[in-house]
Amino acid sequence: MHIVLISTPIGFLGSGKGGGVELTLSSLVNGLLAKGHTLDVVAPKNSKLLEASKKVKLHFVEGKEQESWQHQDYYSLVTITSNSLLSGMIEKAITIGKKADIILNFSYDWLPIWMTLNIDIPIAHIISMGSESFAISNLISDVYSKYPYNFAFHSKTQASDYPFIENPIVVGNGFKLSNYIFQDSKDGPLGWVGRIAPEKGLEDAAYVANALGEKLNVWGIVQDESYALKIEKLCSPGILVWKGFLETDKLQKELGTCRALINTPKWNEAYGNVVVEALACGVPVVAYKRGGPGEIIQHGKTGFLAKPDDKRSLLEYLRIINKIDRKCCREWVEKNASSNIFASKVVNWLNKVIKDNQSKNFP
Numbered sequence: 001m002h003i004v005l006i007s008t009p010i011g012f013l014g015s016g017k018g019g020g021v022e023l024t025l026s027s028l029v030n031g032l033l034a035k036g037h038t039l040d041v042v043a044p045k046n047s048k049l050l051e052a053s054k055k056v057k058l059h060f061v062e063g064k065e066q067e068s069w070q071h072q073d074y075y076s077l078v079t080i081t082s083n084s085l086l087s088g089m090i091e092k093a094i095t096i097g098k099k100a101d102i103i104l105n106f107s108y109d110w111l112p113i114w115m116t117l118n119i120d121i122p123i124a125h126i127i128s129m130g131s132e133s134f135a136i137s138n139l140i141s142d143v144y145s146k147y148p149y150n151f152a153f154h155s156k157t158q159a160s161d162y163p164f165i166e167n168p169i170v171v172g173n174g175f176k177l178s179n180y181i182f183q184d185s186k187d188g189p190l191g192w193v194g195r196i197a198p199e200k201g202l203e204d205a206a207y208v209a210n211a212l213g214e215k216l217n218v219w220g221i222v223q224d225e226s227y228a229l230k231i232e233k234l235c236s237p238g239i240l241v242w243k244g245f246l247e248t249d250k251l252q253k254e255l256g257t258c259r260a261l262i263n264t265p266k267w268n269e270a271y272g273n274v275v276v277e278a279l280a281c282g283v284p285v286v287a288y289k290r291g292g293p294g295e296i297i298q299h300g301k302t303g304f305l306a307k308p309d310d311k312r313s314l315l316e317y318l319r320i321i322n323k324i325d326r327k328c329c330r331e332w333v334e335k336n337a338s339s340n341i342f343a344s345k346v347v348n349w350l351n352k353v354i355k356d357n358q359s360k361n362f363p
Protein backbone atom coordinates (compact mmCIF):
# COMPACT_ATOMS: atom_id res chain seq x y z
CA MET A 1 0.00 0.00 0.00
CA HIS A 2 0.99 3.59 -0.48
CA ILE A 3 -0.19 5.48 2.61
CA VAL A 4 -0.05 9.21 3.39
CA LEU A 5 -0.03 9.87 7.13
CA ILE A 6 -1.18 13.21 8.58
CA SER A 7 0.44 14.00 11.93
CA THR A 8 -1.00 15.99 14.84
CA PRO A 9 -1.35 19.78 14.37
CA ILE A 10 -0.69 20.44 18.08
CA GLY A 11 3.12 20.37 17.89
CA PHE A 12 6.01 18.98 15.85
CA LEU A 13 6.94 15.31 16.25
CA GLY A 14 9.50 15.24 19.04
CA SER A 15 8.14 18.32 20.86
CA GLY A 16 6.05 16.31 23.35
CA LYS A 17 3.12 18.67 22.83
CA GLY A 18 1.30 16.10 20.70
CA GLY A 19 1.34 13.57 23.58
CA GLY A 20 1.07 9.87 22.76
CA VAL A 21 0.18 10.51 19.11
CA GLU A 22 3.84 11.35 18.41
CA LEU A 23 5.17 7.95 19.47
CA THR A 24 2.14 6.12 18.06
CA LEU A 25 2.76 7.57 14.61
CA SER A 26 6.48 6.86 14.75
CA SER A 27 5.92 3.27 15.90
CA LEU A 28 3.35 2.66 13.19
CA VAL A 29 5.72 4.01 10.54
CA ASN A 30 8.26 1.53 11.80
CA GLY A 31 5.82 -1.40 11.67
CA LEU A 32 4.45 -0.48 8.22
CA LEU A 33 7.92 -0.05 6.71
CA ALA A 34 8.94 -3.47 7.97
CA LYS A 35 5.95 -4.86 6.04
CA GLY A 36 7.13 -3.14 2.85
CA HIS A 37 4.53 -0.38 2.52
CA THR A 38 5.33 3.00 0.95
CA LEU A 39 4.84 5.94 3.27
CA ASP A 40 4.64 9.71 3.10
CA VAL A 41 4.34 11.57 6.40
CA VAL A 42 2.94 15.10 6.45
CA ALA A 43 4.01 16.80 9.68
CA PRO A 44 4.83 20.19 11.20
CA LYS A 45 8.23 21.68 10.43
CA ASN A 46 11.07 20.38 12.68
CA SER A 47 9.36 17.00 13.14
CA LYS A 48 11.57 13.98 13.69
CA LEU A 49 10.57 10.35 13.52
CA LEU A 50 11.95 7.97 16.14
CA GLU A 51 14.25 6.36 13.62
CA ALA A 52 15.15 8.52 10.68
CA SER A 53 14.56 6.25 7.73
CA LYS A 54 15.40 7.06 4.16
CA LYS A 55 12.41 4.97 3.14
CA VAL A 56 9.96 7.54 4.53
CA LYS A 57 9.30 10.87 2.88
CA LEU A 58 8.71 13.53 5.52
CA HIS A 59 6.84 16.56 4.15
CA PHE A 60 7.11 19.61 6.39
CA VAL A 61 4.35 22.19 6.72
CA GLU A 62 4.62 25.53 8.49
CA GLY A 63 1.74 27.33 10.14
CA LYS A 64 -0.09 28.13 13.35
CA GLU A 65 -0.61 25.13 15.64
CA GLN A 66 -4.11 24.09 16.76
CA GLU A 67 -5.09 24.29 20.42
CA SER A 68 -5.54 20.82 21.89
CA TRP A 69 -9.22 19.87 22.35
CA GLN A 70 -8.82 18.47 25.84
CA HIS A 71 -7.86 21.96 27.03
CA GLN A 72 -10.91 23.64 25.47
CA ASP A 73 -14.52 23.73 26.56
CA TYR A 74 -16.50 20.73 25.25
CA TYR A 75 -18.88 23.06 23.41
CA SER A 76 -16.16 25.35 21.94
CA LEU A 77 -16.56 26.33 18.33
CA VAL A 78 -14.11 24.87 15.85
CA THR A 79 -11.38 27.42 15.09
CA ILE A 80 -9.17 27.48 12.03
CA THR A 81 -6.89 30.51 12.03
CA SER A 82 -5.25 32.11 9.02
CA ASN A 83 -1.96 30.39 8.22
CA SER A 84 -3.38 27.24 9.84
CA LEU A 85 -0.97 24.35 10.20
CA LEU A 86 -3.87 21.90 10.11
CA SER A 87 -5.34 23.12 6.81
CA GLY A 88 -1.80 23.34 5.36
CA MET A 89 -1.14 19.69 6.30
CA ILE A 90 -4.46 18.55 4.82
CA GLU A 91 -3.81 20.42 1.58
CA LYS A 92 -0.41 18.80 1.27
CA ALA A 93 -1.75 15.34 2.14
CA ILE A 94 -4.47 15.62 -0.50
CA THR A 95 -1.95 16.65 -3.17
CA ILE A 96 0.34 13.71 -2.36
CA GLY A 97 -2.66 11.45 -1.67
CA LYS A 98 -3.82 11.65 -5.30
CA LYS A 99 -1.19 9.05 -6.12
CA ALA A 100 -1.66 7.02 -2.92
CA ASP A 101 -4.11 4.31 -1.86
CA ILE A 102 -5.26 6.00 1.31
CA ILE A 103 -4.71 8.93 3.70
CA LEU A 104 -4.37 8.03 7.38
CA ASN A 105 -5.18 10.92 9.68
CA PHE A 106 -3.85 11.18 13.27
CA SER A 107 -5.14 14.66 14.11
CA TYR A 108 -8.12 14.88 16.43
CA ASP A 109 -9.85 17.75 14.72
CA TRP A 110 -12.91 18.69 12.70
CA LEU A 111 -11.46 19.56 9.30
CA PRO A 112 -9.78 16.26 8.31
CA ILE A 113 -12.86 14.31 9.40
CA TRP A 114 -15.14 16.57 7.34
CA MET A 115 -12.85 16.06 4.32
CA THR A 116 -13.86 12.36 4.35
CA LEU A 117 -17.16 13.40 2.78
CA ASN A 118 -15.64 15.77 0.27
CA ILE A 119 -12.80 14.09 -1.59
CA ASP A 120 -12.52 10.88 -3.59
CA ILE A 121 -9.37 9.59 -1.85
CA PRO A 122 -10.31 7.45 1.18
CA ILE A 123 -9.35 9.05 4.51
CA ALA A 124 -9.13 6.80 7.56
CA HIS A 125 -8.94 8.28 11.07
CA ILE A 126 -7.20 6.89 14.13
CA ILE A 127 -9.16 8.65 16.85
CA SER A 128 -6.67 9.47 19.60
CA MET A 129 -8.98 10.71 22.35
CA GLY A 130 -12.32 10.03 23.96
CA SER A 131 -15.09 12.50 23.20
CA GLU A 132 -13.52 15.91 23.91
CA SER A 133 -15.60 18.09 21.57
CA PHE A 134 -19.32 18.27 20.86
CA ALA A 135 -18.68 19.44 17.27
CA ILE A 136 -16.20 16.66 16.51
CA SER A 137 -18.34 13.91 18.05
CA ASN A 138 -21.36 15.05 16.02
CA LEU A 139 -19.28 15.13 12.87
CA ILE A 140 -17.90 11.64 13.52
CA SER A 141 -21.49 10.47 13.91
CA ASP A 142 -22.49 12.03 10.55
CA VAL A 143 -19.46 10.68 8.66
CA TYR A 144 -19.81 7.26 10.32
CA SER A 145 -23.35 6.89 8.95
CA LYS A 146 -21.90 7.03 5.42
CA TYR A 147 -18.43 5.57 6.04
CA PRO A 148 -18.71 3.11 8.95
CA TYR A 149 -15.22 1.67 8.46
CA ASN A 150 -13.23 4.92 8.43
CA PHE A 151 -12.69 5.25 12.20
CA ALA A 152 -10.47 3.17 14.45
CA PHE A 153 -9.89 3.45 18.19
CA HIS A 154 -7.12 2.47 20.57
CA SER A 155 -9.32 0.77 23.17
CA LYS A 156 -12.92 -0.37 23.64
CA THR A 157 -13.40 1.97 26.59
CA GLN A 158 -12.26 4.95 24.51
CA ALA A 159 -14.67 3.95 21.72
CA SER A 160 -17.54 3.78 24.23
CA ASP A 161 -17.33 7.60 24.38
CA TYR A 162 -18.87 7.47 20.88
CA PRO A 163 -22.00 5.41 21.63
CA PHE A 164 -23.34 5.69 18.07
CA ILE A 165 -20.44 3.50 16.84
CA GLU A 166 -21.57 -0.11 16.69
CA ASN A 167 -18.83 -2.75 16.90
CA PRO A 168 -15.94 -0.27 16.95
CA ILE A 169 -12.71 -1.13 15.17
CA VAL A 170 -10.09 -1.33 17.93
CA VAL A 171 -6.45 -1.40 16.81
CA GLY A 172 -4.74 -1.01 20.21
CA ASN A 173 -1.23 0.36 19.86
CA GLY A 174 2.30 -0.99 19.53
CA PHE A 175 5.94 -0.07 20.00
CA LYS A 176 9.32 -1.05 18.63
CA LEU A 177 10.34 -3.33 21.45
CA SER A 178 14.07 -3.40 20.71
CA ASN A 179 14.02 0.25 21.87
CA TYR A 180 13.00 -0.86 25.39
CA ILE A 181 15.41 -2.77 27.61
CA PHE A 182 14.09 -5.06 30.36
CA GLN A 183 15.44 -4.15 33.83
CA ASP A 184 14.93 -6.28 36.92
CA SER A 185 15.19 -3.45 39.45
CA LYS A 186 12.74 -4.03 42.30
CA ASP A 187 14.35 -1.48 44.64
CA GLY A 188 14.14 1.60 42.46
CA PRO A 189 12.08 4.75 42.89
CA LEU A 190 8.43 5.27 42.01
CA GLY A 191 7.75 6.73 38.57
CA TRP A 192 5.08 8.80 36.84
CA VAL A 193 5.18 9.72 33.13
CA GLY A 194 2.90 12.04 31.16
CA ARG A 195 2.03 15.55 30.09
CA ILE A 196 1.81 17.62 33.27
CA ALA A 197 -1.77 18.76 32.84
CA PRO A 198 -4.91 18.35 34.98
CA GLU A 199 -6.44 15.47 32.98
CA LYS A 200 -3.41 13.34 33.92
CA GLY A 201 -4.04 13.48 37.70
CA LEU A 202 -0.44 13.74 38.92
CA GLU A 203 -1.76 14.95 42.31
CA ASP A 204 -2.99 11.42 43.14
CA ALA A 205 0.42 9.87 42.45
CA ALA A 206 1.99 12.63 44.55
CA TYR A 207 -0.42 11.76 47.39
CA VAL A 208 0.72 8.12 47.28
CA ALA A 209 4.46 8.97 47.19
CA ASN A 210 3.97 11.40 50.07
CA ALA A 211 2.12 8.81 52.15
CA LEU A 212 4.86 6.24 51.52
CA GLY A 213 7.58 8.84 52.08
CA GLU A 214 9.19 7.75 48.81
CA LYS A 215 10.63 9.73 45.90
CA LEU A 216 8.42 10.07 42.83
CA ASN A 217 10.32 10.64 39.58
CA VAL A 218 8.17 12.62 37.14
CA TRP A 219 8.94 12.65 33.41
CA GLY A 220 7.06 14.78 30.90
CA ILE A 221 6.42 18.16 29.40
CA VAL A 222 4.88 20.79 31.71
CA GLN A 223 1.78 21.97 29.84
CA ASP A 224 0.26 23.76 32.83
CA GLU A 225 2.76 25.59 35.08
CA SER A 226 0.28 26.63 37.78
CA TYR A 227 -1.00 23.06 38.05
CA ALA A 228 2.59 21.80 38.47
CA LEU A 229 3.22 24.38 41.22
CA LYS A 230 0.05 23.37 43.07
CA ILE A 231 1.17 19.75 43.15
CA GLU A 232 4.64 20.71 44.33
CA LYS A 233 3.02 22.43 47.32
CA LEU A 234 1.04 19.29 48.22
CA CYS A 235 4.24 17.30 48.81
CA SER A 236 6.91 17.25 51.49
CA PRO A 237 10.22 18.62 50.18
CA GLY A 238 12.23 16.10 48.16
CA ILE A 239 9.29 13.81 47.29
CA LEU A 240 8.69 15.07 43.76
CA VAL A 241 11.67 14.89 41.41
CA TRP A 242 11.01 16.71 38.13
CA LYS A 243 12.96 14.91 35.41
CA GLY A 244 11.73 16.90 32.40
CA PHE A 245 10.84 15.60 28.95
CA LEU A 246 13.24 12.96 27.60
CA GLU A 247 13.57 11.25 24.24
CA THR A 248 12.38 7.63 24.19
CA ASP A 249 15.84 6.09 24.49
CA LYS A 250 16.77 8.08 27.61
CA LEU A 251 13.27 7.82 29.05
CA GLN A 252 13.17 4.02 28.88
CA LYS A 253 16.63 3.73 30.48
CA GLU A 254 15.52 5.77 33.49
CA LEU A 255 11.97 4.43 33.61
CA GLY A 256 13.28 0.86 33.72
CA THR A 257 14.97 1.54 37.08
CA CYS A 258 11.59 2.23 38.74
CA ARG A 259 9.97 -0.32 41.03
CA ALA A 260 6.53 0.80 39.83
CA LEU A 261 4.79 3.28 37.55
CA ILE A 262 1.77 5.10 38.96
CA ASN A 263 -0.76 6.04 36.26
CA THR A 264 -3.60 8.28 37.34
CA PRO A 265 -5.60 9.78 34.44
CA LYS A 266 -8.79 11.62 35.31
CA TRP A 267 -10.19 11.36 31.78
CA ASN A 268 -11.14 8.45 29.54
CA GLU A 269 -7.52 7.81 28.47
CA ALA A 270 -7.62 6.48 24.90
CA TYR A 271 -4.76 4.02 25.41
CA GLY A 272 -1.97 5.11 27.73
CA ASN A 273 1.31 4.70 25.87
CA VAL A 274 3.33 5.21 29.02
CA VAL A 275 1.71 2.19 30.67
CA VAL A 276 2.95 -0.10 27.91
CA GLU A 277 6.36 1.58 27.75
CA ALA A 278 6.81 0.91 31.48
CA LEU A 279 5.68 -2.73 31.11
CA ALA A 280 8.13 -3.13 28.20
CA CYS A 281 10.96 -2.22 30.59
CA GLY A 282 9.63 -4.69 33.18
CA VAL A 283 8.03 -2.01 35.36
CA PRO A 284 4.65 -3.02 36.85
CA VAL A 285 1.89 -0.40 36.82
CA VAL A 286 -0.67 0.64 39.38
CA ALA A 287 -3.47 2.58 37.68
CA TYR A 288 -7.11 3.45 37.94
CA LYS A 289 -9.50 1.04 36.20
CA ARG A 290 -10.46 3.61 33.60
CA GLY A 291 -9.84 4.06 29.85
CA GLY A 292 -7.11 2.16 28.02
CA PRO A 293 -5.01 1.30 31.12
CA GLY A 294 -8.06 -0.56 32.50
CA GLU A 295 -7.86 -2.88 29.47
CA ILE A 296 -4.05 -3.17 29.29
CA ILE A 297 -3.06 -3.99 32.87
CA GLN A 298 -3.75 -7.53 34.04
CA HIS A 299 -4.77 -7.12 37.66
CA GLY A 300 -2.40 -9.09 39.89
CA LYS A 301 -0.15 -10.14 37.00
CA THR A 302 1.37 -7.02 35.42
CA GLY A 303 0.21 -4.54 38.06
CA PHE A 304 -2.97 -3.55 39.86
CA LEU A 305 -6.14 -1.67 38.94
CA ALA A 306 -7.66 0.55 41.60
CA LYS A 307 -11.18 1.96 41.72
CA PRO A 308 -11.13 5.26 39.76
CA ASP A 309 -10.04 8.21 41.91
CA ASP A 310 -9.58 6.04 45.03
CA LYS A 311 -6.11 7.23 46.09
CA ARG A 312 -6.08 5.00 49.21
CA SER A 313 -6.62 1.94 47.07
CA LEU A 314 -3.68 3.02 44.85
CA LEU A 315 -1.58 3.29 47.99
CA GLU A 316 -2.55 -0.20 49.21
CA TYR A 317 -1.65 -1.74 45.85
CA LEU A 318 1.73 -0.03 45.88
CA ARG A 319 2.51 -1.69 49.19
CA ILE A 320 2.26 -5.11 47.47
CA ILE A 321 3.64 -4.18 44.03
CA ASN A 322 6.88 -6.09 44.58
CA LYS A 323 4.86 -9.33 44.37
CA ILE A 324 4.54 -8.77 40.60
CA ASP A 325 6.94 -10.77 38.44
CA ARG A 326 8.55 -8.14 36.22
CA LYS A 327 9.13 -10.68 33.44
CA CYS A 328 5.33 -11.06 33.03
CA CYS A 329 5.13 -7.33 32.25
CA ARG A 330 7.60 -7.55 29.38
CA GLU A 331 5.99 -10.77 28.11
CA TRP A 332 2.56 -9.16 27.87
CA VAL A 333 3.95 -6.36 25.69
CA GLU A 334 5.78 -8.80 23.41
CA LYS A 335 2.56 -10.78 22.87
CA ASN A 336 0.19 -7.84 22.51
CA ALA A 337 1.77 -4.49 21.72
CA SER A 338 4.72 -4.70 19.32
CA SER A 339 4.86 -2.33 16.35
CA ASN A 340 4.46 -5.40 14.12
CA ILE A 341 1.19 -6.46 15.78
CA PHE A 342 -0.09 -2.88 15.67
CA ALA A 343 0.83 -2.45 11.99
CA SER A 344 -0.92 -5.73 11.08
CA LYS A 345 -4.15 -4.58 12.71
CA VAL A 346 -3.92 -1.19 10.97
CA VAL A 347 -3.24 -2.77 7.55
CA ASN A 348 -6.28 -5.08 7.90
CA TRP A 349 -8.40 -2.10 8.83
CA LEU A 350 -7.13 0.12 5.99
CA ASN A 351 -7.84 -2.64 3.46
CA LYS A 352 -11.47 -2.67 4.61
CA VAL A 353 -11.66 1.13 4.30
CA ILE A 354 -10.25 1.06 0.76
CA LYS A 355 -12.63 -1.70 -0.32
CA ASP A 356 -15.65 0.04 1.18
CA ASN A 357 -14.67 3.36 -0.41
CA GLN A 358 -14.25 1.76 -3.84
CA SER A 359 -17.67 0.15 -3.63
CA LYS A 360 -19.20 3.55 -2.78
CA ASN A 361 -17.38 5.61 -5.40
CA PHE A 362 -17.60 2.99 -8.19
CA PRO A 363 -20.70 0.91 -7.39
Ligand code: UDP
Binds near residue numbers: 244
Ligand atom coordinates in the same frame (compact mmCIF):
# COMPACT_ATOMS: atom_id res chain seq x y z
N1 UDP B 1 6.96 10.97 26.70
C1 UDP B 1 8.27 11.13 26.24
N2 UDP B 1 9.20 11.63 27.09
C2 UDP B 1 8.90 11.98 28.37
C3 UDP B 1 7.57 11.81 28.82
C4 UDP B 1 6.62 11.30 27.97
O1 UDP B 1 8.59 10.82 25.09
O2 UDP B 1 9.80 12.43 29.09
C5 UDP B 1 5.96 10.42 25.76
C6 UDP B 1 5.66 8.97 26.02
O3 UDP B 1 6.60 8.15 25.39
C7 UDP B 1 4.25 8.79 25.44
C8 UDP B 1 3.67 10.20 25.48
O4 UDP B 1 4.70 11.07 25.92
O5 UDP B 1 4.30 8.32 24.11
C9 UDP B 1 2.46 10.27 26.38
O6 UDP B 1 1.46 9.51 25.79
P1 UDP B 1 0.22 8.89 26.55
O7 UDP B 1 -0.51 8.02 25.58
O8 UDP B 1 0.61 8.22 27.80
O9 UDP B 1 -0.69 10.15 26.95
P2 UDP B 1 -1.21 11.43 26.10
O10 UDP B 1 -0.17 12.49 26.23
O11 UDP B 1 -1.43 10.99 24.69
O12 UDP B 1 -2.48 11.82 26.78
